[in-house]
Amino acid sequence: MKIRDLIIIGAGPAGMSAGIYAARSALSPLIIESQMPGGQVALTDFIENYPAFPNGMSGQELTKLMEEQCNNFNVEFMNFIQVDFVEKENKIFKLKTNQGDFFAKTVIVATGASPAELGIPGEREFKGRGVSYCATCDGPLFKDKDILVVGGGDSAVQEAIYLSKFVSSLKIVHRRDKLRARKMLQEKAIKNPKIDILWNSNLLEIKGKDLVERVVIFNNKTNQKREIRIDGVFMYVGFKPSSSLVRNLVEMDKLGRIITDHKMRTSTTGLFAAGDVRNTPLRQVVTAVSDGAIAAISAEEYLEYELKQ
Template structure:
């Protein structure tokens, strides 16, 4: 019987593990892959406080992992199949066993929704990115494409003009789902141009991204654009395939929490990218993980 079971070993889950195990709780962290989540696959993280020259994502997450282990957190590398959270004893069913605990922190993260076009997987990390805040500075003086028409696409497109010489926003419709103020700011920015009623059908290159092929959805006309990077903003998806109907989630499947990261079920908390949150960054995930672990301590003490 564990005091707390943490589902997911990204920045939120690892931080929760550090705080919980350091606080004397018997802690299990269940992770289906490599510790660190999306952050571990980021080549360089330049906006995490304390590293003025940046730090490799794997290096930073490995330090988190070692710190959690040093305080006594137990890692279980198995895939979670389902959760039974309604009783006083919480059960986490993996592909190999059932783990029991008195509290659960769900920190399984989210993943960018892919375009699903040829070249996307090939050039992931070599010109294809899903995070302008993370990778924008690598495209200083270059040309990039942003795919999408929501707030994230427009706001991140504007952000990228701080670095890139030219940003082309490709959107499948004439109108945007983004707030009008963001649309106006993008339209007024001399570095931004638009390809509307268009979709990216292929990402081109050899060792890295060198261009995209786009298709006009009305005329069917196709053309190639020479660029150095592609930023994809067609939405995100929570890693919530193991969740069932007990937890309250929003319309996109993200877990709803209150300000103390409590879900609608007693003893169940959500932290990081899997919950409804306005910003998905390593720094915010770390804050969530710390708060969730402290709240678990209070819950168990009561």
């Protein structure tokens, strides 16, 4: 049984930043990732607010640079391993995965978040057959098609602008009379000739045969329902933290986000959380990498001072 000093769960920006800082502190970190490194960034078309890149860059490009920097410091990655559960016994953490158990003296949970479902009829049935949660992955499949984007926040509007490059027409369905997205994004969307915003509207149902063909929209001001023809639906209705693997171990808020202090310490000694999975006031790349750095340094302090007592 090999007991590592530090295992980081998740290779998004928080996990990779923790990896870089931990490797520079000679902790020989292992990052376990259920897919490929990158997290939500790898699914993002374009990032223009991450400092030091004045012209912005694609999410894929930023992922590649972070991975390269990890490799330069010999951070070890194990991809396509899903951590199902974390337990602690006699000061040692056991990570139960789909490929056996891993053991570590300290763990950083950097598992981020995944898109929330709207929970309407047809959504699950047509997932991958017209219903998507990732514009970067699926946008090109909707060339010259008519699509719907659900949501009114930054992600919804930003991805709608990106999707408008491919599609023939795009409707944003938003349940209120104002978008929540940043002003700059709102202005870009409103000016875009391909984008039409359906205000005060809820998506009620997705219909079709093999693929999405129609949707039912409800106007919550006029109380009228109507059916429109559509080829695809992109959902941006929030995110849920990927925290279930430590549900019996740490305190969480009512949305399931892990509660930490300013050193990224959770309620279990030796277990740290970083990035979108924790109760952070801002979920962005810049905050995730900052959390990851703090978590790594806190893990080092724990190994150095607390664990030995």
